[in-house]
Amino acid sequence: MSIDFTKIPTPCYVIDELLLRNNLGLIKQVRETARVDILVAFKAFSNWGVFPIFKEYGFGASASSLNEARLAFEELGVRAHTYSPAYEEETIADILKYSSHISFNSINQLRKYSNVAIQKGVSIGLRVNPEFSDSPHDIYNPCRPGSRFGITADQFGSTLPQEVEGLHFHTLFEADSFALEKVLAVFIKKFGKLLPKLKWVNMGGGHLITKRGYDIYHLVKILIDFKNSYSVQVILEPGSAFTYQTGYLVSTVLDIVENNGIKTAILDVSFTCHMPDCLEMPYKPVILGATDEIPGKPTYRMGGISCLAGDYMGNWSFDKELKPGDKIIFDDMIHYTTVKTTMFNGVNHPSIGIWNEKSGYRLIKEFNYHDYKNRLS
Numbered sequence: 001m002s003i004d005f006t007k008i009p010t011p012c013y014v015i016d017e018l019l020l021r022n023n024l025g026l027i028k029q030v031r032e033t034a035r036v037d038i039l040v041a042f043k044a045f046s047n048w049g050v051f052p053i054f055k056e057y058g059f060g061a062s063a064s065s066l067n068e069a070r071l072a073f074e075e076l077g078v079r080a081h082t083y084s085p086a087y088e089e090e091t092i093a094d095i096l097k098y099s100s101h102i103s104f105n106s107i108n109q110l111r112k113y114s115n116v117a118i119q120k121g122v123s124i125g126l127r128v129n130p131e132f133s134d135s136p137h138d139i140y141n142p143c144r145p146g147s148r149f150g151i152t153a154d155q156f157g158s159t160l161p162q163e164v165e166g167l168h169f170h171t172l173f174e175a176d177s178f179a180l181e182k183v184l185a186v187f188i189k190k191f192g193k194l195l196p197k198l199k200w201v202n203m204g205g206g207h208l209i210t211k212r213g214y215d216i217y218h219l220v221k222i223l224i225d226f227k228n229s230y231s232v233q234v235i236l237e238p239g240s241a242f243t244y245q246t247g248y249l250v251s252t253v254l255d256i257v258e259n260n261g262i263k264t265a266i267l268d269v270s271f272t273c274h275m276p277d278c279l280e281m282p283y284k285p286v287i288l289g290a291t292d293e294i295p296g297k298p299t300y301r302m303g304g305i306s307c308l309a310g311d312y313m314g315n316w317s318f319d320k321e322l323k324p325g326d327k328i329i330f331d332d333m334i335h336y337t338t339v340k341t342t343m344f345n346g347v348n349h350p351s352i353g354i355w356n357e358k359s360g361y362r363l364i365k366e367f368n369y370h371d372y373k374n375r376l377s
């Protein structure tokens, strides 16, 4: 039985539990076959209302802030592997309380906080920058010249500070295993001499393991070969892969307007507030039942409910003319959405719900005026 979207009050993010479990199962299979650690990167998805499902699969967590590390501890029941470009004196003690591993972005930060991390028994790592990425989007390329992320090989010298147990790199974006293979070759060339002294290597995120066609056997082989060559624990921390293609943003057409021959369907959702990656990356999302523009078919821009002039995307064609009340269902709207949304313009936040075959739709959270008011003062 597929989701009955007519039953879902909009606007709403709807997670499909079956699709989510498929992803979790596949990633667990990679973890067990390669005998590596795979952490959920909270930056991509941290809707803790569904963590009871995640818990069944036994993943750890990767955090980028005190809030994420604390959420991992409270709601996933694990201490996080934490990395931030810099830590603050006011919060480092709490971050260490909720972390099993901490990676520092610079030698300055390592010098500043390594003693306290050692006292708390937290394993220390350094983020390195291999200066190699094949990300097609500059905004998601942490290895660009001038990047603020990680220590480059020429800054490193030949010795590892003795308190450092691990290295962390993150260079990939929605990548396949062959991209990882290329990055690893560069990483080994630049930092390989440090590997015999390490306990762990964290290969960051960007591994889109759950994308159709991803060669998981190749990934497993690379990971096993690496582990066997260097006798280190291997850690991956993908975000997107966990919730890739696991649900929708369901919206309703409120009005149709026309200007200079361009028809816009005004929706009860917003690109800037609820689908920010579409504008930031940018990319054009899939709408169920619509196609890219086909001349001769009813064709529309989708217009957001905010006042931002650029809060629209185009163009999609439909079989029939759209009218107020029609549902517009954006596909693949679970990762990097609810973690990035805003209430700009006071626009209400879409509800969050989950759907499964047995019980149908279940509302997890609704938002109201108090959520808007409580963010402000």
Ligand SMILES: Cc1ncc(COP(=O)(O)O)c(C=O)c1O
Pocket: 041, 043, 044, 062, 083, 170, 172, 173, 174, 204, 205, 206, 207, 237, 238, 239, 240, 241
């Ligand atoms: C350090 C780090 N780890 C993990 C991730 C997760 O990456 P993805 O969601 O692309 O798998 C990111 C994403 O920006 C990151 O910066």
